[in-house]
Amino acid sequence: xxxxxxxxxxxxxxxxxxxxxxxxxxxxxxxxxxxxxxxxxxxxxxxxxxxxxxxxxxxxxxxxxxxxxxxxxxxxxxxxxxxxxxxxxxxxxxxxxxxxxxxxxxxxxxxxxxxxxxxxxxxxxxxxxxxxxxxxxxxxxxxxxxxxxxxxxxxxxxxxxxxxxxxxxxxxxx
Amino acid sequence: xxxxxxxxxxxxxxxxxxxxxxxxxxxxxxxxxxxxxxxxxxxxxxxxxxxxxxxxxxxxxxxxxxxxxxxxxxxxxxxxxxxxxxxxxxxxxxxxx
Numbered sequence: 196x197x198x199x200x201x202x203x204x205x206x207x208x209x210x211x212x213x214x215x216x217x218x219x220x221x222x223x224x225x226x227x228x229x230x231x232x233x234x235x236x237x238x239x240x241x242x243x244x245x246x247x248x249x250x251x252x253x254x255x256x257x258x259x260x261x262x263x264x265x266x267x268x269x270x271x272x273x274x275x276x277x278x279x280x281x282x283x284x285x286x287x288x289x290x291x292x293x294x295x296x297x298x299x300x301x302x303x304x305x306x307x308x309x310x311x312x313x314x315x316x317x318x319x320x321x322x323x324x325x326x327x328x329x330x331x332x333x334x335x336x337x338x339x340x341x342x343x344x345x346x347x348x349x350x351x352x353x354x355x356x357x358x359x360x361x362x363x364x365x366x367x368x369x
Numbered sequence: 370x371x372x373x374x375x376x377x378x379x380x381x382x383x384x385x386x387x388x389x390x391x392x393x394x395x396x397x398x399x400x401x402x403x404x405x406x407x408x409x410x411x412x413x414x415x416x417x418x419x420x421x422x423x424x425x426x427x428x429x430x431x432x433x434x435x436x437x438x439x440x441x442x443x444x445x446x447x448x449x450x451x452x453x454x455x456x457x458x459x460x461x462x463x464x465x466x
Contacts, residue, residue, distance in 0.1 A: 198370065202373075212381050212404055213384060215404060221396050228404065235381075239411075244428075247414060250432060254436060263399070267396060279457055281390070289391045297379075317421055322421070338426060339429065353433065361441050361443070364445055365447045
């Protein structure tokens with residue numbers, strides 16, 4: 196059952212990713228992106244990352260995508276169906292870089308099943324025990340507010356800086 | 370399921386890279402960058418299933434940085450649009466050699 200769900204979500208995620216790149220209209224791209232983010236959230240659930248699945252849907256598919264849509268509507272780009280592909284050398288470079296990357300990754304994955312040693316790691320059973328003991332949120336929150344406290348506080352400062360910066364950049368008269 | 374998730378993550382990352390390189394619409398390039406960030410998040414979560422909760426904490430931070438990046442990036446796009454009346458990056462060649 197889990198495997199079937201995984202492959203369904205994976206197919207939707209990959210298809211949505213291709214849709215984002217191939218769709219001419221920005222709004223269409225955005226809707227494909229929402230499909231991809233939603234299926235990645237589904238895969239998060241299959242990997243027992245329930246809290247991350249929830250914030251993936253709320254923050255990513257909700258807030259960030261609405262921000263993108265808001266900018267598209269604000270700038271009135273929703274009717275734009277012109278092709279906006281790079282030309283000439285840029286296209287050759289794009290295919291070259293992507294092909295090289297795909298080739299290297301494929302080489303990594305060939306024989307990954309044997310090469311991947313999961314003997315010395317805790318494994319899914321330890322994670323299940325941790326989740327059963329502390330709950331899906333507690334397992335994430337306790338290390339976040341103890342070991343990663345400094346990083347967490349710095350993230351807050353980053354968000355404040357981004358907020359002030361975004362308002363300052365968008366408000367300035369050209 | 371780990372290897373399948375990593376393969377999916379690689380596919381999403383490569384498609385995102387291809388989109389950034391091929392498309393010239395600044396908003397879609399941004400969407401493709403989000404796609405790449407999400408691909409990395411996916412592999413973090415897949416590994417966290419086997420290696421402990423730390424992977425999920427990194428995903429948490431990546432999501433926060435992605436949100437901040439989207440806010441500032443879209444502000445820059447609005448600012449550029451005011452100046453050039455377009456979001457096609459072919460027209461922004463002031464800093465090109």
